[in-house]
Amino acid sequence: MAIRIPLSVPVVGPAERELLLEALDSGWITPAGPQLDAFEAEVARCTGRARAVGVSSGTAALHLALVVAGVREGDAVLCPTLSFIASANAISHARAVPVFVDCDATGNMAPGLLEEAIAAAERTGRRVGAVLAVDLYGKVADHDAIGAVARAYGAPLVVDAAESLGARRGERPAGSHGDIAAVSFNGNKIVTASSGGAVLTDDDELADRARHLATQAREPVPHYEHRVIGYNYRLSNILAALGLAQLRRLPEFLTARRAHREAYRALCAEAAGLEILGGDDEGDNCWITSVLVDPAATGQDPVRLREHLARAGIEARPVFAPLHSQPVYADPVAYPRVLDGTADRLFATGLSLPSSPASLPQDVAEVCERLAGALVRTGAAA
Ligand SMILES: Cc1ncc(COP(=O)(O)O)c(C=O)c1O
Structure with a gap:
């Protein structure tokens, strides 16, 4: 679609x-x-x-x-x-x-x-x-x-x-x-x-x-x-x-993206197992809003949720794949790393959602509804 x-x-x-x-x-x-x-x-x-x-x-x-x-x-x-x-x-x-x-x-x-x-x-x-x-x-x-x-x-x-x-x-x-x-x-x-x-x-x-x-x-x-x-x-x-x-339009873009973040935050407040990546929004430009999906609480995972949204013409993306696992930088001898598993966890559970000023409040409301609907149908093929 x-x-x-x-x-x-x-x-x-x-x-x-x-x-x-x-x-x-x-x-x-x-x-x-x-x-x-x-x-x-x-x-x-x-x-x-x-x-x-x-x-x-x-x-x-x-x-x-x-x-x-x-x-x-x-x-x-x-x-x-x-x-x-x-x-x-x-x-x-x-x-x-x-x-x-x-x-x-x-x-x-x-x-x-x-x-x-x-x-x-x-x-x-x-x-x-x-x-x-x-x-x-x-x-x-x-x-x-x-x-x-x-x-x-x-x-x-x-x-x-x-x-x-x-x-x-x-x-x-x-x-x-x-x-x-x-x-x-x-x-x-x-x-x-x-x-x-x-x-x-x-x-x-x-x-x-x-x-x-x-x-x-x-x-x-x-x-x-x-x-x-x-x-x-x-x-x-x-x-x-x-x-x-x-x-010159930066203030307008900030307002729109922050309003989208608020809508997603309201969704997370209602849906157990969904949380905004990044903690509070203090000072953020809210360029992209990503949510973390707890599979145990939601019965869902980001891959299935992304596919579910894509079927409705909604573009979502995985959170960035950690650089240490990119094929080009995967060699730990050539590219040393100090890891505690957090980036891997955020990648495995994160989903970036439509955040564009081109999207209207009703578009983001639709994204939230579709997400909430998928979570309600816990365990079903969304
Ligand atoms: C974190 C980060 N660093 C660097 C860049 C590189 O910017 P550009 O695409 O303009 O080369 C981007 C965006 O693409 C980015 O998201």
Whole structure:
């Protein structure tokens, strides 16, 4: 059946059209221009950072962040195992080795296990290049605790805020934590430029180096001169225009996603054995809402529930498969890990539900009804 209620799709309209046409008419059909400058200023403002460097993807932003933070070939970089593959791939792109750390019940990296993993990584004789923390599904991680461990080992904290734009922890906005951070503007994110990302930092030197590397490390001389190997990572001015229009709608998108979270939370309050992944919503941008399904209490499992929803044209997805179990990173000798089974449990029991502002309250009400109906028919083939 065709998808009627998607997991997360972009919402664009007249505001995006207007800025896109303005960018086209400006003649800046390049990875430079006034829309890109304005976009960077707005991203920096939203994240409470002094500088934002617009690049072609969140993965490129993370790669650059690691490189300018000083990560070198062969370094160990600690990262949570419960994340999207790009978190680990960016470490590999920097020729470093991801070391996987399990999460706590919120889904974010557990600071206690990080301490264990970083000490173990040091004992193997590898230099610890950085700690890469992720704000999973739009919940800002405990960067105070994670940063304290990183600092104790002299490692910079790089934050993957790809999913958390608009979220806060206490007074601090997502993207403001760590020595340097990265955000994504991919099509499925809370704000999209169709694709794109940004490096965020308060350090002018780091920002300038990221920008330099993103433009093929071209020296500022009339002829083409390059002293180091750079990348073609700058964001297109056209895409920046789209991103700028979307950023102005961030409050609207936050309101819609948070309202969907409330509806799912109400379902969980009524249905025994269903619980929201991440604990309370304090400060979350509610980018994606996932529920944890207790098979004993519900007589269901996430696989059957997903298929049940799919038959009604409702898109749901498993929670991210832990990175330590991905075939490409499965070798525990090549890719060390410190695990306590939490990420495996969240993967086995988690189901991500439609969270898009494109969905109306009645769409989410339908998702809740269908879920509740499947749980009532405990044990039946849903
Ligand atoms: C946690 C996380 N890190 C990194 C990325 C990479 O962003 P992009 O797709 O823009 O390269 C994503 C999203 O795709 C993500 O969810």
